[in-house]
Amino acid sequence: MATRSIVPFGPQHPVLPEPIHLDLVLEDETVVEAIPSIGFIHRGLEKLVEKKDFNEMVYVAERICGICSFMHGMGYSEAVERVMGIEIPARAKYLRVIWSEMSRIHSHLLWLGLLADAFGFESLFMESWRTREKILDMFEYSTGGRVIFSVNKVGGQRKDMDNEMIAEFVKILGGMEKEIRTQSKAFLNDYAVKSRLCDVGFLTMQQARDLGTVGPFMRASGISLDTRKLGYAAYDDLEFEPIISTVGDSYARTDVRIQEIFQSIDLIRQAAAKIPSGEIAVPVKGNPTGEYFMRVEQPRGEALYYIKGNGTKNLDRMRVRTPTFANLPGLIETLKGCQLADVPILILTIDPCISCTER
Amino acid sequence: MSAMSLAQTVLRNLFSKPATRPYPQVARVYPARTRGQIGIDIDACIFCGICSKKCPTGAITVNRAEKSWDIQPFGCIQCGCCVEFCPKKCLAMMQDYTQPSAVKTVSHHAQMPTETAAVTPDAVQ
Numbered sequence: 001m002a003t004r005s006i007v008p009f010g011p012q013h014p015v016l017p018e019p020i021h022l023d024l025v026l027e028d029e030t031v032v033e034a035i036p037s038i039g040f041i042h043r044g045l046e047k048l049v050e051k052k053d054f055n056e057m058v059y060v061a062e063r064i065c066g067i068c069s070f071m072h073g074m075g076y077s078e079a080v081e082r083v084m085g086i087e088i089p090a091r092a093k094y095l096r097v098i099w100s101e102m103s104r105i106h107s108h109l110l111w112l113g114l115l116a117d118a119f120g121f122e123s124l125f126m127e128s129w130r131t132r133e134k135i136l137d138m139f140e141y142s143t144g145g146r147v148i149f150s151v152n153k154v155g156g157q158r159k160d161m162d163n164e165m166i167a168e169f170v171k172i173l174g175g176m177e178k179e180i181r182t183q184s185k186a187f188l189n190d191y192a193v194k195s196r197l198c199d200v201g202f203l204t205m206q207q208a209r210d211l212g213t214v215g216p217f218m219r220a221s222g223i224s225l226d227t228r229k230l231g232y233a234a235y236d237d238l239e240f241e242p243i244i245s246t247v248g249d250s251y252a253r254t255d256v257r258i259q260e261i262f263q264s265i266d267l268i269r270q271a272a273a274k275i276p277s278g279e280i281a282v283p284v285k286g287n288p289t290g291e292y293f294m295r296v297e298q299p300r301g302e303a304l305y306y307i308k309g310n311g312t313k314n315l316d317r318m319r320v321r322t323p324t325f326a327n328l329p330g331l332i333e334t335l336k337g338c339q340l341a342d343v344p345i346l347i348l349t350i351d352p353c354i355s356c357t358e359r
Numbered sequence: 360m361s362a363m364s365l366a367q368t369v370l371r372n373l374f375s376k377p378a379t380r381p382y383p384q385v386a387r388v389y390p391a392r393t394r395g396q397i398g399i400d401i402d403a404c405i406f407c408g409i410c411s412k413k414c415p416t417g418a419i420t421v422n423r424a425e426k427s428w429d430i431q432p433f434g435c436i437q438c439g440c441c442v443e444f445c446p447k448k449c450l451a452m453m454q455d456y457t458q459p460s461a462v463k464t465v466s467h468h469a470q471m472p473t474e475t476a477a478v479t480p481d482a483v484q
Contacts, residue, residue, distance in 0.1 A: 056415035130378045144394035150438040
C-alpha cells in the first residue's frame, strides 16, 4: 500500500482567484480524500440588514459578488417585491433579463479564460478575455459601471435602455458570437485541451442529485434543471431549454458553459424583440412584512435568497445560499480518485466564487 | 483547432490594432452614463439635506447653518441616489473618477455670502 500524505492546497494558490483551503489526502499522486475549509473572507454582509433600510440593502446585496453583482441585486429586489406583493412593470422585467444574460455571458467568458489559463493556454485566455471586455463596455455604456451596476431597486429598475441601445447591443453580440464560435473550437476540439478535460472529474447524475449540486456543474451530469424556468423576471415569456450533457466530466462542463453563452445571446435577442415600452419602476409604499424564498439562476447555478420582514424598514433576516456553497460537496466527490495535477482544473470546473459563498 | 484557423488567428492578431489603448498618451473617453463621482453646483443648492438622508453610506454631510455641503469621495459608492432625489437638480454624476489618494479626503463645498460664490478647494481631513 502506498504511503498516505496530506498536501495543503490553498488558500493562496496560483490557480485560485479566491481563497479556499483543501487538505488533499494523497496516495502517491492520487487524491483519496479532500477536506475543504472556508471562512477566510467572511465579510458579514447579511448582518447589515439590521442597519440598512431595505431599499439601501440592494447596494449591499449587489456587492456580494463581483461577477454576478447584477443578479444578486435582482434576487434581493425580487424577493422583497414578492414579500410586499409588488408587480413590477413589464419593461423592467425585460431589462432584468437582458442585464442578467449579459452577466451570464460575461461570467462564462471569464471562466473560460481562467480555465485556459489553468491548463496553460495563455493566448486562448487572452482571446476570451478580450471578447469579455466588450460586455464590460456594454455594461458601462448602459449602467455606468463595469462591475457594480446600481440599476436594481425594489420596485423595478433605476435606469432604462432605449431601443437603439438595445439594438446596438444585439449587433455587438452578433459579432461576439462569431468570435466565441472560433474560440469554442479551440476549447472543444483541440487535442491538447481535450487531454486535460476529457475523462477527468466524473460526477454521475445520481451523485449530482444526492449532493445537491446546481448550475452548469449539475447540468453537465445530465440533470435538466434551470431555475430560470420558474419564470421570474420575464423568463416565462422567452423560449429556451436547459442545456445539458450526459457525460459528467470536465469537458462536459466546458461544453455546457459554452453552449449557455450562445443560449444567453439568443435570449437577449428574444428579449430585444419582445421588450414592451412603458414605465421601468413602480413606487414602493410601506415596509415588508412576511418571508419569502427567492431562487434565481446565476451563471454558477441556483442562488437562494431568504428574506424576512417585520413591518419596519429594517429586515429581520436576509440569508443568501450561493451556488458555490451548494457545489462544494460535489467538488469533493469529483476530486476523489483524481491525480494531484488535475486538482486545480477540477476546482475551476465548478467555477468557484468564494466571496459569494462567505458573504 | 486546425493549423489553418491557428494561422488565421495569428495573422489577424498580427495585423489588427491592439485591443488595449496606449494610456496615458490616449485618454479614456467615458460613456455618458459612467458613474465617476458626484459634483455639485453649490450656488443652486438649498441645503435641504435630502441627499444626505438618501445616501446609503452616509458619505454626504449638509450643514444648513454654515451653508456647506461635504462629501467623502472614498465613502461614496456612486449609486446616484442623491442625484436622483435632489429637488433642485444641483447634484450631478460626473464621468471622471476620484483621484487616488493616500488619505481619505473630504471634499468641502460652501456657499459664499456674496454673489460671486466660489468653491473652496478640497480640504484634507
